[in-house]
Amino acid sequence: xxxxxxxxxxxxxxxxxxxxxxxxxxxxxxxxxxxxxxxxxxxxxxxxxxxxxxxxxxxxxxxxxxxxxxxxxxxxxxxxxxxxxxxxxxxxxxxxxxxxxxxxxxxxxxxxxxxxxxxxxxxxxxxxxxxxxxxxxxxxxxxxxxxxxxxxxxxxxxxxxxxxxxxxxxxxxxxxxxxxxxxxxxxxxxxxxxxxxxxxxxxxxxxxxxxxxxxxxxxxxxxxxxxxxxxxxxxxxxxxxxxxxxxxxxxxxxxxxxxxxxxxxxxxxxxxxxxxxxxxxxxxxxxxxxxxxx
Amino acid sequence: xxxxxxxxxxxxxxxxxxxxxxxxxxxxxxxxxxxxxxxxxxxxxxxxxxxxxxxxxxxxxxxxxxxxxxxxxxxxxxxxxxxxxxxxxxxxxxxxxxxxxxxxxxxxxxxxxxxxxxxxxxxxxxxxxxxxxxxxxxxxxxxxxxxxxxxxxxxxxxxxxxxxxxxxxxxxxxxxxxxxxxxxxxxxxxxxxxxxxxxxxxxxxxxxxxxxxxxxxxxxxxxxxxxxxxxxxxxxxxxxxxxxxxxxxxxxxxxxxxxxxxxxxxxxxxxxxxxxxxxxxxxxxxxxxxxxxx
Numbered sequence: 290x291x292x293x294x295x296x297x298x299x300x301x302x303x304x305x306x307x308x309x310x311x312x313x314x315x316x317x318x319x320x321x322x323x324x325x326x327x328x329x330x331x332x333x334x335x336x337x338x339x340x341x342x343x344x345x346x347x348x349x350x351x352x353x354x355x356x357x358x359x360x361x362x363x364x365x366x367x368x369x370x371x372x373x374x375x376x377x378x379x380x381x382x383x384x385x386x387x388x389x390x391x392x393x394x395x396x397x398x399x400x401x402x403x404x405x406x407x408x409x410x411x412x413x414x415x416x417x418x419x420x421x422x423x424x425x426x427x428x429x430x431x432x433x434x435x436x437x438x439x440x441x442x443x444x445x446x447x448x449x450x451x452x453x454x455x456x457x458x459x460x461x462x463x464x465x466x467x468x469x470x471x472x473x474x475x476x477x478x479x480x481x482x483x484x485x486x487x488x489x490x491x492x493x494x495x496x497x498x499x500x501x502x503x504x505x506x507x508x509x510x511x512x513x514x515x516x517x518x519x520x521x522x523x524x525x526x527x528x529x530x531x532x533x534x535x536x537x538x539x540x541x542x543x544x545x546x547x548x549x550x551x552x553x554x555x556x557x558x559x560x561x562x563x564x565x566x567x568x569x570x571x572x573x574x575x576x577x578x579x580x581x582x583x
Numbered sequence: 584x585x586x587x588x589x590x591x592x593x594x595x596x597x598x599x600x601x602x603x604x605x606x607x608x609x610x611x612x613x614x615x616x617x618x619x620x621x622x623x624x625x626x627x628x629x630x631x632x633x634x635x636x637x638x639x640x641x642x643x644x645x646x647x648x649x650x651x652x653x654x655x656x657x658x659x660x661x662x663x664x665x666x667x668x669x670x671x672x673x674x675x676x677x678x679x680x681x682x683x684x685x686x687x688x689x690x691x692x693x694x695x696x697x698x699x700x701x702x703x704x705x706x707x708x709x710x711x712x713x714x715x716x717x718x719x720x721x722x723x724x725x726x727x728x729x730x731x732x733x734x735x736x737x738x739x740x741x742x743x744x745x746x747x748x749x750x751x752x753x754x755x756x757x758x759x760x761x762x763x764x765x766x767x768x769x770x771x772x773x774x775x776x777x778x779x780x781x782x783x784x785x786x787x788x789x790x791x792x793x794x795x796x797x798x799x800x801x802x803x804x805x806x807x808x809x810x811x812x813x814x815x816x817x818x819x820x821x822x823x824x825x826x827x828x829x830x831x832x833x834x835x836x837x838x839x840x841x842x843x844x845x846x847x848x849x850x851x852x853x854x855x856x857x858x859x860x861x862x863x864x865x866x867x868x869x870x871x872x873x874x875x876x877x
Contacts, residue, residue: 395716411710412706412707412708412709412710412711412713412714412716412718413706413707413710414706414710415706415709415710415713415714416705416706416707416708416709416710416711416712416713417706417710418710419706419709419710419713419750419754419755419758420706420709420750420754421750422689422706424706445777446777446778446779448779454761454762454763456713456714456715460713460714460758460761461713463773464713464754464758467748467754467773467775468748469748469775469777474775474777475777476772476773476774476775476777476778476779476784477772477773478770478771478772479757479761479770479771480770481761481763481768481770483739483740483763483768483769483770484740484770485740485742485770490770
């Protein structure tokens with residue numbers, strides 16, 4: 290069994306981006322600039338955003354963190370989005386989700402200029418991705434595609450099964466894997482809560498992407514010998530022996546599955562670290578399109 | 584075996600639309616208005632556009648056909664698109680594809696206001712569809728979903744196999760069938776030219792959508808007893824006994840497959856007639872959004 294080390298790969302790619310940025314800028318041009326908007330006090334969101342900002346700095350990007358109080362109105366947030374859309378010094382930006390309940394997330398996402406939507410959540414980017422046009426890819430699927438590519442895992446012609454059909458992982462990764470591209474050209478089955486006899490699909494799969502949010506769901510008897518397992522789940526389970534009182538596990542039962550598969554992404558340290566890398570890659574691309582080649 | 588009669592269903596839906604339009608307008612409001620742009624002399628395109636215009640009339644719509652010569656420039660066509668975007672008397676419009684080679688189809692499609700894109704080809708509509716948001720659905724997949732719905736064919740939890748991953752049929756129908764909606768909630772596998780052991784997938788399928796453009800490709804030994812066959816292919820094959828010298832056949836070998844399946848769409852008279860119906864339904868929706876409820 291081979292570990293797909295997302296943390297190490299993420300660091301490698303960040304170094305590549307930093308080197309490219311330094312070569313482009315040479316202290317003469319302004320560097321890429323990512324802005325992040327955080328509304329409210331959700332502690333997990335705060336951690337994610339801090340990670341993104343820190344990664345920007347590591348790569349020589351500028352970053353701007355806009356923190357707004359929980360009771361920010363939808364109109365106020367739309368106004369911020371408008372200003373960021375128009376600000377030529379900002380190449381791309383994200384609005385950290387989830388937003389407080391009184392704000393319509395779809396409305397905010399739709400207000401973002403697709404050319405600055407480095408999260409790849411705007412329908413225009415999503416549609417371009419699905420149609421095989423150049424687009425900012427959503428972070429998690431993009432990270433998975435990068436891992437498959439850098440680990441030289443053959444995807445073309447393979448039987449791929451995706452578990453979970455969310456808009457941010459399952460649906461887009463199923464589309465990307467089946468596209469006429471490299472990596473891509475797989476035969477993809479998208480399974481979800483209404484799928485009957487799910488193990489019939491997973492047992493035949495060469496590659497399984499599991500993104501259900503159910504701790505230790507995928508067991509050894511559900512996969513075939515030598516399968517590649519991409520585990521998107523990040524679930525907290527109780528662990529009284531730890532100081533924190535919990536530990537993180539994926540959607541695959543690592544101890545079981547790792548004895549049978551050929552490759553697996555660990556949790557933590559697999560898919561997770563790659564999502565920030567995707568955001569940086571998208572921002573570098575936005576910098577090239579919106580600033581360098583404008 | 585039951586025929587899914589797309590022609591009859593299409594007529595029924597057109598009558599429903601005509602009744603609704605007549606009820607809404609009562610001779611006092613202007614009716615829905617669809618414009619179609621045809622560039623060049625492609626005879627098949629001319630037939631398609633004529634059909635669309637005729638169907639508009641049947642439903643009490645206004646229609647405008649804009650015919651441009653083959654050597655129309657990209658800029659001229661972009662100007663026409665801009666005018667149609669801005670024309671408040673037009674609810675929706677289409678630019679008939681394919682366009683002459685000197686015009687970039689993607690550029691034209693991207694220039695269409697997504698709110699008037701009743702063909703559902705703009706990435707913004709495509710992305711909204713994939714994300715489960717309200718959108719104009721592309722005509723052929725929309726027509727297929729309507730047939731499944733009106734014929735009360737159970738889709739939820741079924742094993743669906745889609746053959747072909749084009750942007751106008753295979754990819755969007757695979758997305759629609761797997762969405763959390765009714766009809767929908769199927770487990771969908773998208774197969775294509777790089778799929779290995781394709782018959783292993785089709786033999787297990789409860790529903791097969793075949794959109795490969797290969798005459799009589801799907802044979803009886805590739806399907807299971809009682810499967811539902813949606814045949815999107817429209818292929819001309821030589822038929823010296825006919826006056827025209829050809830006849831139309833689908834991607835499924837009808838004579839073979841029809842003895843084994845539970846339902847099948849004939850060619851012609853199946854999926855084909857439903858595509859125009861989808862366009863009319865989208866235009867009626869655009870009329871409501873852009874005119875009635877503005």
